Amino acid sequence: MGKRIRSQRRGRGTNLYRAPSHRYKTEAKYIRSDKDEEEKGRVIDIINDPSKNAPIGIIEFDNGNRNTMIISEGTTTKTIIQNGNNAPIKTSNILPLSNIPEGTAIFNIEAAPGDGGKFIRSSGMFGLIVSRDIKKVVVKMPSKKLKEFHPLCKATIGIVAGGERKTKPFGFVSAKYYAMKARNKKYPKTSGVAMNSVDHPFGGSSHPGIPKTTRKTAPPGAKVGSIGARRTGKKRGKTKIN
Numbered sequence: 001m002g003k004r005i006r007s008q009r010r011g012r013g014t015n016l017y018r019a020p021s022h023r024y025k026t027e028a029k030y031i032r033s034d035k036d037e038e039e040k041g042r043v044i045d046i047i048n049d050p051s052k053n054a055p056i057g058i059i060e061f062d063n064g065n066r067n068t069m070i071i072s073e074g075t076t077t078k079t080i081i082q083n084g085n086n087a088p089i090k091t092s093n094i095l096p097l098s099n100i101p102e103g104t105a106i107f108n109i110e111a112a113p114g115d116g117g118k119f120i121r122s123s124g125m126f127g128l129i130v131s132r133d134i135k136k137v138v139v140k141m142p143s144k145k146l147k148e149f150h151p152l153c154k155a156t157i158g159i160v161a162g163g164e165r166k167t168k169p170f171g172f173v174s175a176k177y178y179a180m181k182a183r184n185k186k187y188p189k190t191s192g193v194a195m196n197s198v199d200h201p202f203g204g205s206s207h208p209g210i211p212k213t214t215r216k217t218a219p220p221g222a223k224v225g226s227i228g229a230r231r232t233g234k235k236r237g238k239t240k241i242n
Helices: 006-010 173-183
Strands: 039-047 056-061 066-070 080-083 094-096 105-107 127-132 137-140 146-149 154-157
Touching: 080 094
Parallel strands: none
Antiparallel strands: 039 056, 039 080, 056 066, 094 154, 105 127, 105 154, 127 137, 137 146
């Protein structure tokens, strides 16, 4: 008899790899205020949150309020951040999408006005404003797809800080182990093709041509690989002939 694959173990109510939420520090969202007032603050500290791969800045505003937000590249302590409709178009400032010019790099976009920010929050990511209208603002996401947002949704100008975090090699296996332990991830993770045929659908020395894609309605034992993929393989562009 074989053993249950990872997807089956997760589906049986196991808590082996539960998120370590007791170590999480903040949600890092915009301050929600009913009044449309201008806010000006200063970054007083930059901290690390285990729940995020981007640095978090602690901002102290002139009215005495403090808030934590995802910061942009180039932000340091004592950096001035402005939040409002009339804030200048400057890195780290927060404005509604309707007030940001086309072609500007932005991140931490709200899905609906006032929700605090939902999209483009990973380190090194940014989106570009493609077009603006009275009813919608079109943004080019990091996935190259175009998405429409409400003009009153807020966003931060710039690129999410920490984009070079993957360029430094771990160097030691122990460093990788502790990095995975902080996120409570299974490590090391054995690939399916390296297993025996009784342990995984991709296992065995002979590969009889089992497709990598599976339907979305497949049972947990067969739901491996690309789930309901529209296409597989590298997406190649058209060759230009000079």
